[in-house]
Amino acid sequence: MTVKTDIGTTTPDRITVRGKNISTEILGQFDFVDMIWWTTFARMPEQREKNMANLVLVMATDHGLTPSAISARLTYLGAPEALQGAVAAGLLGAGSVFLGSAQNVTEMLVRGAAPLTDEASDAQVRECARALVQEFRDARRPLSGVGHPIHIDGDPRIPTLAAVSRDNGYYGRHWRLMEAIAAVLREDFGRPLPLNAAGGVGAIFAEMGLDPLLARGLGLIGRSAGLVAHILEERESPTGQQIWDLVLAQDPRNALPVRQGARRA
Amino acid sequence: MTVKTDIGTTTPDRITVRGKNISTEILGQFDFVDMIWWTTFARMPEQREKNMANLVLVMATDHGLTPSAISARLTYLGAPEALQGAVAAGLLGAGSVFLGSAQNVTEMLVRGAAPLTDEASDAQVRECARALVQEFRDARRPLSGVGHPIHIDGDPRIPTLAAVSRDNGYYGRHWRLMEAIAAVLREDFGRPLPLNAAGGVGAIFAEMGLDPLLARGLGLIGRSAGLVAHILEERESPTGQQIWDLVLAQDPRNALPVRQGARRA
Amino acid sequence: MTVKTDIGTTTPDRITVRGKNISTEILGQFDFVDMIWWTTFARMPEQREKNMANLVLVMATDHGLTPSAISARLTYLGAPEALQGAVAAGLLGAGSVFLGSAQNVTEMLVRGAAPLTDEASDAQVRECARALVQEFRDARRPLSGVGHPIHIDGDPRIPTLAAVSRDNGYYGRHWRLMEAIAAVLREDFGRPLPLNAAGGVGAIFAEMGLDPLLARGLGLIGRSAGLVAHILEERESPTGQQIWDLVLAQDPRNALPVRQGARRA
Amino acid sequence: MTVKTDIGTTTPDRITVRGKNISTEILGQFDFVDMIWWTTFARMPEQREKNMANLVLVMATDHGLTPSAISARLTYLGAPEALQGAVAAGLLGAGSVFLGSAQNVTEMLVRGAAPLTDEASDAQVRECARALVQEFRDARRPLSGVGHPIHIDGDPRIPTLAAVSRDNGYYGRHWRLMEAIAAVLREDFGRPLPLNAAGGVGAIFAEMGLDPLLARGLGLIGRSAGLVAHILEERESPTGQQIWDLVLAQDPRNALPVRQGARRA
16 A cells, blocks of 8 residues: 655645655746746746746636636625635536636647648648547537637637747647638638637647646646736625625515625624 | 545445444444534534534535625526536635634634633623623624624524524533623624624534534635535526626616627527 | 416415424424425325435445545635535535436436336346446446445445335336346446445335436435534544644645644734 | 726726736736736735745645645545646635735734834844734634644754745845734743744735735645646555555544456446
8 A cells, every 4th residue: 555646745844745845956946837847847948938938827817707706706795715715616616617627628629630640631631620529410419629709709818829839939830720610610601700719728738739638737736827917906805795685686586785894783 | 755644445345434334334324414513623523513413514505695695696607517616606605704704703713712611690691701802802802603684583494503502512611601792792882783694603613612613614615515506506597697797787887788698609 | 577486385374384384383393304294295104114214324424534524624624614615615515426326326227227116127127237237338427336446346235225225115017127237247347346335215216216316316315414523523532633633744845834723822 | 786896897809907907017027926916906916026926835735745735635536637626626725814914914924013113123123023922822823833743853954934035125124023923932931932834924914014915815826836746646646545545544434445447447
């Protein structure tokens, strides 16, 4: 019965992470992305990997009142003494539909692009895309990575994700396949569903050859930062009670609540 | 180094809970409240304890789109494959302000009623209440158990909680103290803050002589049932995306989203 | 944009659940299983449904230091002020492998038994079981509902689950199919993998014609009670620090920790 | 009824965070620490703030099989399809005792150092420390920031934290007060309880003048990265089942489990 991790060890006067002494070789010398790579892969990131990791972490951080931010704020309303619970509640929605779905896209692109090289012709990439779309339609499984309820003509972040990928040497067959999937949907199936954020992030992880699980993982790390920012704002400018009131007010069978602040002991 | 629990043991052909064989002495013979008592206290509940436990579990289950139900539904929107995540997200708001606050009330009443007997005069109970209110005001700590943003003239459940408590022999000094606190707030401090649900539940747990932590605990058990019901309804009649849209629509700087259903691949 | 629930409504003097006034028609009159049915289905359970619900809730409650109990205790070690976090952490493991897997079994049995009636011959049931086993093997998907690391000759709870099912009129084609699956694995494939708890619970939900998601849902409700009991015991007889020490001690590169209690300020 | 956030807005062709266009002004230009500052404070960090943020994030990431890593691994054992649940379970232990306790230290130091300036004499700092220790002892409240079950002669990370703080101009009255608390405990009360990690991190946040809640918040962000690394290792080299077995084996009333792998269908 062996239980051990290669991630780290602890003795009274020495803590190691992947074999390095945290006090003398890591703290003050590694930045956070270095540490993510070191802890996960036992190697330092190349500069271009750091650029991409920062890109993905920054993108996942936040962009307003997402479902995860709303859940976190409503959780904080009931348990302001436990920030960790509000952050956890916000992260729990990072599944197959939002945020976590970059994992599904990565898996799809790695599998789908297996027959291709980065030098494949546009026609070959297009053929692969067509086969993949057909497969998902036949199985009646939802295609991740395309379509968005607000950005119906294209997610404004996608051109930047693609440009940064290109600048760092990560725009190859997986990115091309992802873009071809959207083209096939639009041109062959009459479904104008441009790439969404998960599509771009999935393409990046597939290009980088990283474990698809890490696509979801970096999304969780980035989002945890956004949720902390939301809770700090919530404490100063509360929205939780108003969101609750707003939801109740949609059903005329409920009474409109009186303000809480005015009624507290 | 000993790590063991008195709750249960397992061998290939025998599972025990608190010393009873689950297969021959428990399953099919205990109902759920029996099992809660047996697992927690290693004894069966009296009938009147069962009545009160059912009362509290039923009350905690649900009453519409509470913050915990909204969090659970928004979590399910992102991760429909993980019901446990949606339920966990909903429970995480059961802290010092909502649901979990019955624990705080129980602690306050047990401590506050220590100088009283069940035969104390109304004046004595009133005096205790006044001291407690003054103590919380001096410390600028919020008093749990009174006040509600909607039920400003009294929570409609309180008379029933009190009546069932009386019928089961659990209406003594703690209930009287709780009611006296609201009277003192109204008459001496001009603050019309009637009992809320946590006030009633806290009084019940204090009367029963149960661990205050269990007041929060039974709240969690009951609410988990309500959250499961919400998710089953959410799957058939989704509200998560609409709640998200509704929240975004409150700020004119956001665009009104286009319906998701129409744009999915 | 409509956001509403049929579960309940709230006005200042009236709370309803599925149309009943909670104060005058529910509290003190419903027990917890009544309330689960009323909230979820808007109808009262039959007596035999209550018997089965209690059976399943009791079984899910607890049986010692399960992974969910250990997670809850370790979470409580770091955050004793937030019982809800410890319970949530324990529930989050109720996925496709443990506890939540009854959902997968229910889905498999409902689908697999579709061609059968309760009057089907043993040979017909056996044929269905063989097809199902073959299908999972061909797809290299793990079969839920059979096999257990400790109860290798059969889970001691299964005979009781089957007997209570029979007594309540819920032992039909789904139970027979589940038992036949284990027989086929043993006799045709040389794999002695008897039914586990998820197999029995899945058979019950399939027989009752309930939503498979509810199999996972009732598991969460029952387990929340077990986790509350664990945390109450943990507070009196802590195991969290010892479990941590025990795990660290498995790797000789770690030092044996000194007792925490002795070193606290 | 206003519900809005200053964190971000979304329209079909533009996403802003704190007023900047994420596509043209943020992505590819901000690194993750820039984004944490921008999202939380609507300003960019100074270089020395970035150095300290990286220091704290790196330190929180991981150092082996902590209670949070064990909880995450046990959660993954039951629900491998939901990485977000395993990460959330691990974060939920970041409360007042572990990881989250840096928040408590920050609050204590900000309050305790209020009468001091950075130029205060050692005797003045010592006097403040003595008053603080006495206050906690009188109130029988545990002092956070000192004492550790393993690092009984001093946490090896503290000298590095202090040195990096000094190099970046963040070693003033709060750090001095924290060190004086340990000295007072040792010399005046005979309690050799050197600074622990929370003590160092709390001193850093107090020096930086940041919201104490952010001390817990950055801890959650850093730890989420460590938990993702643990789950990636867990998938390749599972420990969850062994940890469960190990815990069960501590109680001779349990049977030693047979290996799971060998018994699966």
